[in-house]
Amino acid sequence: MQAANCPDAKALFLQAQTFLLAEEKFNCALMQRILNEEESVFLILNTDSDKKDAPCPVQIAGVFSYNIGKSLSAFIPDMNEEIKKELALFFKDKKIHSITGESSCVSKLEAALCNVNFYKERRARELFLMEQTCGAVCKPAFGVVKECSLSDGNLLMPLQVAYDTEEEISPWKKIPPAAERMVLDKTLRTLTVFGIFYKDTFIAKANTNAQTKNFVQLGGVYTKKEFRGKNLAAALVCAIAYKARAEGKKTILFVRQKNISAIRSYTKAGFTLAGNFKIVYFR
Structure with missing residues (x-):
């Protein structure tokens, strides 16, 4: 069910927030879409026949987001056979370019949808979820930490392009400069x-890429190669986390499991490993 098109949409979105709350740190982008009541949010429902006269006589069994970029993210605690059939039916005539989420959930989704769409290539990215568990103050070896505004776009653009290229944000597809x-x-x-x-x-x-009531998800961390190893990334992460703490929120981020130098940098900034995350790309 597309939540935004339900007559009881407000009630359903509130239920979805409660449903996702325990796993919010793994699903910040999904939670943000729920909070914004976006049309990309879909719910898997168990109808409660004993409460047909209630304003919202349903029980949520799963929630997922499927957007115009054909990216799928989901939280489905019990991937039973009935839900697998519903997902297969929903996606039978749709393409999926990527699946993101907590590692075990992504693996279950991929297995459930393996016979729906055929793709020639698959690429998986294994990440750690890290959460700041203690405040830290990190100063860069040189330069000034600055909160940026729209007027800084021209100076930031080379870093944005370099980040997208190095991190392969969209495998097999070059992002046009105008889109970047x-x-x-x-x-x-x-x-x-x-x-x-x-x-x-x-x-x-560095920037945030999702914000919810309880968490700030940090991303887009990039340092020019000639300036790496100078505590710059840690300083930026600390600055964003400090601002988040002032708003009563925790800060999380994702890092490639093989990126040892980045993990060390984030550890200096007070972050600890909190779980496994996966992104799977298809074409």
Whole structure:
């Protein structure tokens, strides 16, 4: 069921928030879409026949988001045979370019949908979820930590392009510069971006990419290669986490499991390992 099109949409979105709350840290982007009551949010429902006269006579069995970019993220605690059939029916005429979420949930989703769509290639990215469990103050070796605004877009753009290229944000597909700039400008307008300003330009950046009532999800961390190993990433992460704590929120981030240097940097900034996350790309 598409939550936004339900007559009791408000009640359903509130139920979905409660349903996802225990796993919110793994599903910040999904929770943000629920909070915004977006049309990309779908619910898997168990109808309670004993409460047909109630304003919202349903029980949520799962929630997922499927957007125009054909990206799927979901929280489905009990992937039973009935739910597998419902998912297969829903996606039988739809393409999926990526599945994101807690590792075991992604594996179950992929298994449930393996016979629905055929893809020639698959690429999986294994990540750690890290959560800041103690506040830390990290100062960069040089430069100034600055909270960025829309007017900083031109100076930040080279870092954005380099980040997308190095991290392979969209495997098998090159993102047009105009699209990258639109994403950057939207991030500067609606989220939080910090940069290290040095000699009239930015040499490192980091931003939030999702915010909920309880968590801030951090991403887009990038430092120019010639400035790495100078505590710049840790300084940016600390700055964003400090702002989040002032708002009563915890900070999380994802890091590739093989990126030992980044894990060390985030550990210095007070982050600890909190779980496994996976992104699977298809084409």
